[in-house]
Amino acid sequence: MNIASPTSNYFGQPEGILASAAHVANSKQMLALTGIKRKLSKGSTILHEEDDVKHVYEIVSGTVKTSKLLADGRRQVIGFFGAGDIIGLPFEFASFYSVEAVTQTTILCYPISQLHAVMGQSPELTKFVFSCVHNEQEKQIDHMISLGRKRPKERIASFLLDFYNKRVDMGFADQVIELPMSRVDISDYMGLTQETVCRVLSFFKRRAIITSRNSHEITILDLPSLERMAQSSVLH
Amino acid sequence: MNIASPTSNYFGQPEGILASAAHVANSKQMLALTGIKRKLSKGSTILHEEDDVKHVYEIVSGTVKTSKLLADGRRQVIGFFGAGDIIGLPFEFASFYSVEAVTQTTILCYPISQLHAVMGQSPELTKFVFSCVHNEQEKQIDHMISLGRKRPKERIASFLLDFYNKRVDMGFADQVIELPMSRVDISDYMGLTQETVCRVLSFFKRRAIITSRNSHEITILDLPSLERMAQSSVLH
DNA sequence: CGCATGATTGAAGTACGTCAACTCTTGTGG
């Protein structure tokens, strides 16, 4: 579902995955779906909780996180999104989470009204949008299992594998994963404290399962062990 | 989004919420969307994990749960669904969870292919289906926050309030909530053990926040306290 | 270079899980 080079844009070809999906599906009618490009600096908020959602966002480059706050400040990060990911359901509503840029990020904003118009003409685009909704829900359910039933080591191992597998899907063959977000972001995503996240990562390093040049770049040394760790942490 | 009497079915009126939505939207064309009725005994499985999803289900009466298993038998219950609820995304795919009847249950099964055909003709039905997807996702996100960032007392209080609020939405004015599922089901939903669920419920009883005639029927005595408890358990 | 912020490690406390006993319910068959 993730496409290797979403930024590729040669003459005559619309920019962005959604636009491309609409373009291919309507090559005869040349029905236009054009996203407005926006550049976001690190930490800036794209959408606050409760804001009216008028656009679907496609990440061109960078990373964003979606999150929700409790009254006393506790935070749950719902998800992280990178290049090629689509954020937002394909209809207007009050957002149930905020969307923030983790790094400097470029996004394409598709007005939902326009998206609907084109979807009405293009079953292929409709299908593609549905597949995004589907992927999104599957990711959310896996995340719920991590939060509800996995131990910290299993959660972090699953988290690292998610990033690794995404890179594999995108055609990269190395064992390096980039974690642009802070330890606090990771802990708020995993339902843990930042200290526990650190300790688990240190544990993986001590066990030579991973190594890291700096805190935002992790190299997997022992993939089978990491995969076992994601399933069960019984053998510590 | 919950309608009080989904079983109401007078002459000439199609049965079920989805069918009604399609009917109203197409009163001139009389486009048919008919669900096949199925009766399920307590504990029976409607859908296993990985099964191909060919239908969207509407609960007429009873309660069902969706859940997913880990390799070593740990279980996460994703959600509980009662009368008027719709289960399943409006397109075919391999299910990412199993669907089981918690009590004797009656459901209406709408073939997804037929649903799509009617959706193509009826923007109102499409809108209604989207609103179901939207509600479903909002519930899932709230659940993720419970699992990731709430303490057991807050989780259980939120859980009870969900059931209470649903009853209020359906027009009931009493403070009684029915919990047809077992304590183990609740614990697998909340990411806790059954013992912790019991202890928290006992704590609420000792505090005269709730009372119960039997283990499946709970009466809220102190709604404000329960609502406070769902936000924060600091004052024990 | 120096400060601010983030990451890591250590020590100590506690909330929740585990294990186990007991009770209450429900249903079945003598």
Next chain:
DNA sequence: CCACAAGAGTTGACGTACTTCAATCATGCG
């Protein structure tokens, strides 16, 4: 109709895995 069994629910005692609090160590930016 009661006796008993099987299962679900509840409570208690205890251990520990994670959090909390605190100090130290990197990193990066002005």
